[in-house]
Amino acid sequence: MPLTLAFLLAGCGGGSEASNETAPANQQQADASPVEGKITLSPDQIASAGIQIARPTVGGGGTLELPATIEGDPQGTQVVSAAIGGRVVSLTRNLGQSVGRGDTLAVIESREAAQLKGEVEASRARLTLANSNLAREQRLFAQRVSPEQDLIAARTAAIEARIAYNQAQQQVSAAGGGGGGLNRLGIAAPVSGQVISRSVVLGQTVAADAELYRIANLSSVSLSLNLQPADAGRVKPGNLVTVTAAGRQATAKVSFVSPALDAQTRLVPVIATLDNRNMEWRVGEPVTASVQLTGSGGDGAISVPTTAVQTDEGKSVVFVRTKTGFQAVPVTLGDSSGASVIVRSGLKGTEQIATVNSFTLKAELGKSEAAED
Incomplete structure (x- = not known):
């Protein structure tokens, strides 16, 4: 690709030519702004170089990608225990079976x-x-x-x-x-749902308050996240979370951000609620969560893919599409998360920018600046 691009960009200029009379002024401008050249490319050259163009994302604060675990909704999970001690003489449900509120799950003789x-x-x-x-x-x-x-x-x-x-x-x-x-008492299901745990076997003697079953209403499940304190400050209830696992993707919504750090991990527990009426997600399943962040710049925050940002002479630049090619525009970057980064200044959000293979434009810009020197 570099050799091909060299031939494709052979006729590209690093900027407009200047006369000897204006050279000192141009030199002063170069000293003030090290990124000044334009790159001239035709649409065919852009396509051949594999450069992809897109607009920046306006609004929000980017996303944060991290591992998470599917858990039963705490509001929909119920422990079924024995109110009296005795011998278990009947168990009517196994793991995974559905139960209705009031259904008899076990019979205890005592x-x-x-x-x-x-x-x-x-x-x-x-x-x-x-x-x-x-x-x-x-x-x-x-x-x-x-x-x-x-x-x-x-x-x-x-x-x-x-x-x-x-x-x-x-x-x-x-x-x-x-x-x-x-001499027998039946233990009824307090909620409707599925049996996710069974702690006893037939004929077992149990004490009062011993756990017999655990039932969960899995039509809605929870996503358990742990965030760094700096990231947790940009996550609010209502923020969206994209959940991804083996061939599946869904959207959850943040329902709780802990005001306190976990004493052991020193991280901030966060819970998101995920619709599971189709029973696609299983309790305990590891997934990847992409959490929408609230940008410090408000709803008008501008973000670009990290692949769109290059460094030239110590400054971050983004290549903006022009009628004749591209213009390297200096930008000031903010927080980064996942595959995107916030642009605090330098872009309006309406521009078209090079998002893929922008490094080839940086290489051509370097050659143009070397030729000028």
Whole structure:
């Protein structure tokens, strides 16, 4: 390519010729601005040299590319635990299977379950008796046979019996409920989703509060990121994140930027939310995340590919397309992230610039400057 380009650019000039009378003024201008030459190229020469042209990106602050991990949405993940200790006599779901809210996932057999259910039956019987006594006292009081004091006592006893019955029912409900027997309790799914973890096997004896299952609603998953503090300052909730993995790409949105650094890694945890209704993304899967940064220059920040920037005599330049070829324009650069860099000054954002193979233009510019010297 360099030999081919040398022939293609053989007729290119490094700038307009100057007379001896104007040479001192031009020399002063060169001293003030080391980049002054223009490169003349025809469209055919530009195409043959493989130079690609594009406009700068206006708006935003570029992107930051880094590794990330797919995780279950913390708001959609639920641990299913045993409220009482006992022996697991039934497990109705395996890993990956779908469950609905209220579905029975496991049945635990224990004496505590028998006591809880027995208390429900006993309190129901006491409530029935108290209601019967209240009805009798109401009838006797209406007939002026029983004093009002007995009616009040019967009404109080009925209220207390109902409270005790409701409390017994709530205790069974908190422990699970159902189960099919006096000494068995069923453990129900608190949310709809998929089983992502099962911690017990059939016949195992578990303690109270032992984890049985873990269920996640995977229609929405989270993207776990860890940013350097300097980068985290340019990431705000609502910024977009492009997620890429083996043949797949999707867009997530930043939902949380931690106000504190992780004590161990000294990095800033960031969470982005990713739509997963098509079940394309798996929990624990490593992916590449390209995070949209908020530019310090505001929404009008200008960014260019890093391949568009070259260095000439210690200064950064970008080659701007002209009618006759290209003009090397000095630029002041800002933050860089991934494959782009912010241009703080030197460009308006409406120019067409060389983005690919701009190094060949730098080589030709160097030859032009050497010839002038």
